[in-house]
Amino acid sequence: MATFDAHPEVPPKDASTVILIRDSASGPEVFLLRRVGGMAFAGGMTVFPGGGVDPQDADADVAWSGPPVSWWAERFGVDEGRAKALVCAAVRETFEECGVLLAGPTADTVVADTAGYAQARKQLEARELSFSEFLARENLVLRADLLRPWANWITPVGEGRRYDTRFFVAAAPAGQIADGETSEAAEVTWQTPAQAVTDWIEGRTMLLPPTWSQLSSIGEYDTVADVLAAEPEIPVILPTLYQEEDGSWQVRFPGQEPYYAAGAHPWGER
Incomplete structure (x- = not known):
């Protein structure tokens, strides 16, 4: 059984998923979206909204409501600069990918309809507008209190693209509609975790281990x-890629037995 180390030199980039x-x-x-098949990372996979931390996320000067940055730094085991960037990226990516905006005109409200921000959303996705500029222009407060820390997974060593991803959970705000109006989504859906896992078992979707694991926990x-009341431990999970005798690649991670017992497909040709 061989391990996979074609790209051992690639350092993981910070990412946030909600x-x-x-x-x-x-x-x-x-809420789940199926990524466009031709994408360089996780193409065709069914995932939660999220993406890489933008350099501007770390420098964002935003009105903030909720636990202080120091609290997030402690929960995720990072310094305060990275913690702030991860939270800002979580809110920004959620808005870009599905139109849900965890922000409001005051520290205890949230916008009821994001349709009026459609153009800004496109500008954010195209990196023509920074998230802090958007919030300041619209006089919006980032609602960090609507997020909860949930998990931390790192892409296995050997992959050409690697991410150190922090997972958050958040309740969909009343009145807002999650959609698929993004260049990265082929389709979107709301499902119970059990329904999502059934679709995967029956071959209608593809789930990577981190997504399957979060579905199982939810x-x-x-x-x-x-x-939202749960306070899970957040260990750093770094799966390992290895090759079976038949030449297929698999991934080893904590709690993997049900994943493979359910008929998980090989990781893919490498």
Whole structure:
């Protein structure tokens, strides 16, 4: 059994991913998007909204409501500069990828309709406008208190593109509509974790281990309130790629047994 180290020199870049949740008659649902097939990273995979931290996220001068940056730094085990960038990236990427904006005109409100910010959203995605400029122009307060830290996964050594991703959870704000109006999404959906995993087992979607793992953890809760009240431990998870005797590549990670028992497909040709 060989390990995979074609690109051992590639350092991981910081990234933020947000698991948007809402209540339903069947329990919490999560918002998922299927990435465009030709994308360089995770093309065709079903994922949560998120993306890499932008250099401007670290320098963002924004009105802030919620736990101080020092609290986020402690929870994620990083310095305050990285913590601020991760939270700003989480809110920015969620807005860019699905139109949900975790910000409001005051420290205890959230915008009810983001349709009026459609042009700004396009500018943000094209990096023609910084997130701090957008919030300042619209007199909006970043609602860090609507986010909860959830997990930390790092792309395996050997991949050509690697990310040190912090996962957050957040309840979808009332009145806002999550959509797929982004160049990165082929389709979007709301599903319970169980439905999402069933689609994967039956071959209709593709889930990478971090996505499957978060679906499994969210599926343990009965309501959105229960999810938001949880305070999970956040170990750093760095999976390992290895090659089976048949030549297929697999990934080893904590709690992997149910993933492969459910019929996970090989990691892919390398």
